[in-house]
Amino acid sequence: MSNWDDLKFVLAVAKAGGLAKAARSLDVTHSTVSRRLSALEERMGTRLFERLPEGLTPTAAGEEAVTAAKRMEAEVLALDIRIAGQDAELEGPLRVTAAQLLFEVQLAEIMQKFAMRHPRIELEMIAANEHLSLHRREADVAIRVTDNPDESLFGRQACGQRRAFYMSRDFGRTFRETMSVSHDAGPLACVTFKWWGKGVPKELRARYPGAFVSLVSDDMIAKRAAVRAGMGIGRLPCFLGDPDPDLIRVPGLEPTRYLDIWALTLPELKNVARIRTFLRFAADAYKANSGLYMGD
Incomplete structure (x- = not known):
């Protein structure tokens, strides 16, 4: 996974359970989320989400990606807070x-x-x-x-x-x-x-x-x-x-x-x-x- 930004899309889809809601949370279009997710799955050679009638559910590989994305999100937020806290x-x-x-x-x-x-x-x-x-x-x-x-x-x-x-x-x-x-x-x-x-x-x-x-x-x-x-x-x-x-x-x-x-x-x-x-x-x-x- 050369583009870490892809994990942001994976996490948004996992939280939203669907492409449309994930797109709104990321302030991008539905097609952008769909394209980025499909391209990532193709590069990795595995499905990250099962497409079900009720929405998208992470596969085993997807769960691993979501877990990693959550860790990175927490680290980025913590860094942002630490840096902001030094502003005088x-x-x-x-x-x-x-x-x-x-x-x-x-x-x-x-x-x-x-x-x-x-x-x-x-x-x-x-x-x-x-x-x-x-x-x-x-x-x-x-x-x-x-x-x-x-x-x-x-x-x-x-x-x-x-x-x-x-x-x-x-x-x-x-x-x-x-x-x-x-x-x-x-x-x-x-x-x-x-x-x-x-x-x-x-x-x-x-x-x-x-x-x-x-x-x-x-x-x-x-x-x-x-x-x-x-x-x-x-x-x-x-x-x-x-x-x-x-x-x-x-x-x-x-x-x-x-x-x-x-x-x-x-x-x-x-x-x-x-x-x-x-x-x-x-x-x-x-x-x-x-x-x-x-x-x-």
Whole structure:
């Protein structure tokens, strides 16, 4: 195997289980992956993958190639981290990942102010609702909403949060009579978040036994849009519900604690000047605006 880069294609196919997904992960075309894999198998004189209806599965030879590729990947990543950890200059690339919602609310503004202060640092936004791997160097810094940050990461708690129940102004007027009496059994629609459980939240059901789920959303921005459209009562982080002029809090239901916001990186990179400076800058910016997130 004269071209070590071929192992990168072997590993991508093994992880993806197919050519199309491997191509996306490598940012190349489907035909490129297929051509490189076929050429490698021809040069080595053996099949590395069985082509099955459900996808590609490594052969015995393929497993050996995948094992070697994983070792090389680990070594390259470790070398990259060790070299990056020696960087003491306030310049160079800095990749920040977070959910799109966080960029939309304050993080983009934080990055803009940071860029004005440190123009030699090349910032990159990576908006992703799924957690990208800092260990695999998919990003340098992650801003995450969590109560249990990965113990293998280093970070700063930026600020705490609360969440509350909101409704549109029109919804409040339409159901004013039902909502004016606690324990009213009248039907009352609510919008729920897939990742918080699909049933009616217990606090809402305790106050309004007739509450029912009208919609389940898997995205917080979409959920806010549904609440704003009058599809029901919805629980939202205070930073998302309070600033919206079309929404009001449901009376009688107090805000409750929500997950914290953390700024995280690899321990090996915590002393890299641009990363250390950004972590402190972002955490301070969130703390200064904590009233928005706590619903004060």
